[in-house]
Amino acid sequence: MAEITLRNVCKAFGGHSALKDVSLTVPDGAFVVLLGPTGAGKTTTLRVISGLERPDSGQVLIDGEDVASLSPAQRNVAMVFQQYSLYPHMSVRDNLAFPLKSPILRTPAAEIVRKVGEVADILQITHKLDNRATELSGGEMQRVSIGRALVRNPRIYLMDEPLSSLDAKLRSDLRIELKRIQADLGATFLYVTHDQIEAMTMATHVGVLDHGTLVQFGSPREIYEDPVSIHAASRLGSPKINILPADLFAGAPEGAAHIGLRPEHMRVKKGTGAKVVRVEHLGDQTRLHLNHKDHAIITLTEAHTPLKQGDDVAVVLHDPLYFDANGDRIK
Amino acid sequence: MSGFSVNEPSRRMKWFAGILVVFYALVTLMPLLWIIATGFKSPADSIAYPPKVIFRPTLEGYVNLFTTQTRITPDMEEGLEPPKNWVEQIVRDKGMVIAGPSRYVQRFMNSVIIGFGSTFLSVFLGTLAAYAFSRFRVPIKDDLLFFILSTRMMPPIAVAIPIFLMFRQLGLSDTHMGMILLYTAVNLSLSVWLLKGFIDEIPLEYEEAALIDGYTRFQAFYKVVLPQAMTGIASTAIFCLIFAWNEYAFAVLLTSGEAQTAPPFIPTIIGVGGQDWPAVAAGASIFLLPVMVITILLRKHLLRGITFGAVRK
Numbered sequence: 001m002a003e004i005t006l007r008n009v010c011k012a013f014g015g016h017s018a019l020k021d022v023s024l025t026v027p028d029g030a031f032v033v034l035l036g037p038t039g040a041g042k043t044t045t046l047r048v049i050s051g052l053e054r055p056d057s058g059q060v061l062i063d064g065e066d067v068a069s070l071s072p073a074q075r076n077v078a079m080v081f082q083q084y085s086l087y088p089h090m091s092v093r094d095n096l097a098f099p100l101k102s103p104i105l106r107t108p109a110a111e112i113v114r115k116v117g118e119v120a121d122i123l124q125i126t127h128k129l130d131n132r133a134t135e136l137s138g139g140e141m142q143r144v145s146i147g148r149a150l151v152r153n154p155r156i157y158l159m160d161e162p163l164s165s166l167d168a169k170l171r172s173d174l175r176i177e178l179k180r181i182q183a184d185l186g187a188t189f190l191y192v193t194h195d196q197i198e199a200m201t202m203a204t205h206v207g208v209l210d211h212g213t214l215v216q217f218g219s220p221r222e223i224y225e226d227p228v229s230i231h232a233a234s235r236l237g238s239p240k241i242n243i244l245p246a247d248l249f250a251g252a253p254e255g256a257a258h259i260g261l262r263p264e265h266m267r268v269k270k271g272t273g274a275k276v277v278r279v280e281h282l283g284d285q286t287r288l289h290l291n292h293k294d295h296a297i298i299t300l301t302e303a304h305t306p307l308k309q310g311d312d313v314a315v316v317l318h319d320p321l322y323f324d325a326n327g328d329r330i331k
Numbered sequence: 332m333s334g335f336s337v338n339e340p341s342r343r344m345k346w347f348a349g350i351l352v353v354f355y356a357l358v359t360l361m362p363l364l365w366i367i368a369t370g371f372k373s374p375a376d377s378i379a380y381p382p383k384v385i386f387r388p389t390l391e392g393y394v395n396l397f398t399t400q401t402r403i404t405p406d407m408e409e410g411l412e413p414p415k416n417w418v419e420q421i422v423r424d425k426g427m428v429i430a431g432p433s434r435y436v437q438r439f440m441n442s443v444i445i446g447f448g449s450t451f452l453s454v455f456l457g458t459l460a461a462y463a464f465s466r467f468r469v470p471i472k473d474d475l476l477f478f479i480l481s482t483r484m485m486p487p488i489a490v491a492i493p494i495f496l497m498f499r500q501l502g503l504s505d506t507h508m509g510m511i512l513l514y515t516a517v518n519l520s521l522s523v524w525l526l527k528g529f530i531d532e533i534p535l536e537y538e539e540a541a542l543i544d545g546y547t548r549f550q551a552f553y554k555v556v557l558p559q560a561m562t563g564i565a566s567t568a569i570f571c572l573i574f575a576w577n578e579y580a581f582a583v584l585l586t587s588g589e590a591q592t593a594p595p596f597i598p599t600i601i602g603v604g605g606q607d608w609p610a611v612a613a614g615a616s617i618f619l620l621p622v623m624v625i626t627i628l629l630r631k632h633l634l635r636g637i638t639f640g641a642v643r644k
Contacts, residue, residue: 052539072542079543085536089558102545148544 271314
């Protein structure tokens with residue numbers, strides 16, 4: 001395993017700039033999650049590290065060594081693509097064995113059998129090993145595709161939303177499994193996801209990308225509690241952070257244009273000022289949709305709240321987040 | 332439950348379609364069946380009028396095709412041994428003896444060498460070029476592709492005279508190499524365009540995955556792209572083979588002996604007292620076999636190949 005460093009990496013496609021001066025260090029043994037909307041540069045970051053794309057400027061370092069002149073194979077990285085890219089002309093077993101048979105690894109046959117069996121076990125696809133790759137369901141294909149990365153012992157695992165096409169049960173199983181692999185092997189992961197639970201539970205570090213720029217890098221807790229901008233704040237949290245004009249509430253600091261409210265920043269009590277629009281009982285929690293001076297607010301309340309549609313309530317703030325007109329945080 | 336279905340044609344439609352297909356097959360297969368039948372007729376039956384549909388089959392045409400014969404002269408008659416086998420018997424019945432093998436086998440082998448050689452070259456070069464056009468940023472790619480296609484825009488025979496002179500100058504006249512190069516040049520445009528279409532359809536992700544899995548670009552091409560392009564390669568090969576195998580005009584013009592292919596040779600089979608139609612038909616029948624067998628062997632690939640790319644997954 002290894003430490004990966006991006007130093008001032010820029011990459012443009014045509015006129016469109018996909019990465020702008022990105023500097024980022026994935027520490028050895030870390031599980032770094034990249035967050036950001038579509039087109040923010042998450043996938044491009046993975047492709048630049050893997051060597052599938054050449055950065056226009058800047059350096060990629062693996063363990064301090066500049067890898068610009070190395071081919072993807074020589075970089076010894078494993079990558080799981082967003083669209084499962086199983087070799088359709090091979091069986092599942094051959095797909096899993098393919099990286100091990102590469103001229104770079106040249107694994108002995110007995111070792112291949114052992115590793116493929118082991119990974120198939122973890123991913124619960126042992127019964128499908130002799131199927132053709134094209135005969136699998138979407139979820140099974142994605143598992144094989146993850147397995148093709150896991151059979152190896154690369155310097156870093158690059159994963160591009162690997163769990164997004166799986167059902168909820170399998171997703172949570174694999175989440176735990178990936179975390180276990182990372183902990184057991186001390187493996188380094190760079191992982192792209194949209195899923196908050198994946199980000200919060202697996203990540204040791206989270207990087208937030210916006211239009212090709214790395215806007216914040218820190219622990220999941222830091223990103224959640226101490227975001228640098230509206231953009232970073234919006235990446236985590238369910239329900240999503242409520243962004244309202246700052247003058248809606250008293251006590252906004254100088255220059256504040258927006259106020260950011262997560263459920264823990266608000267208490268809803270009897271009073272006036274807001275109306276309950278809808279009450280969503282989700283089982284373990286209840287979502288409250290409020291209308292506060294013609295602005296929608298979504299928050300959480302206790303599971304068995306007596307509140308119902310049309311009730312008048314008051315919203316009391318507790319240490320909310322303030323942002324200026326550009327969306328940057330004001331502390 | 333029976334009822335109207337959008338997808339399932341009605342019983343009557345199926346019958347109608349069946350009859351139509353059988354009728355069409357009969358019309359198109361008739362010349363083929365007639366040639367095969369003629370190969371088994373005696374020379375007299377083959378030119379009988381009205382044509383004979385029912386006849387006594389004989390292998391005389393095939394024997395004439397594979398042998399050269401001389402008439403038995405009176406002074407030969409004494410020393411003549413009795414015929415050793417049925418082939419000699421057939422010849423002896425006509426008052427002839429076998430003088431030696433004919434040149435048909437050699438001409439047929441020329442067709443095999445030139446047909447398969449040029450097909451291999453066309454597909455080999457075509458695959459490499461198509462891969463490059465499909466995957467790499469080639470300067471003036473569109474112009475190059477148009478240029479390649481433009482070589483097909485006139486009938487090849489229009490350039491017959493320049494090619495004839497060029498072959499003379501280069502010493503390629505009547506050589507296997509010359510014919511292989513010529514047919515490859517003609518087929519290459521078809522091969523590049525067809526194969527580019529097939530390779531375009533193979534997602535880039537497979538190669539990228541292979542690159543990351545520890546393979547070089549060429550290994551990724553060889554192990555991942557080629558197997559998936561097999562369908563396209565098979566159908567392209569058939570198209571190339573059919574052209575090279577059947578080509579007549581250039582073969583007449585540029586070959587006469589050493590490298591002559593079967594198509595110009597077959598009509599030159601002259602029998603005693605006029606064209607030996609059964610021998611010509613026999614030669615044509617045998618000549619049909621290789622392409623037929625290969626097409627049947629590859630028909631699964633071929634059908635998939637022709638419809639490949641028509642449906643977006």
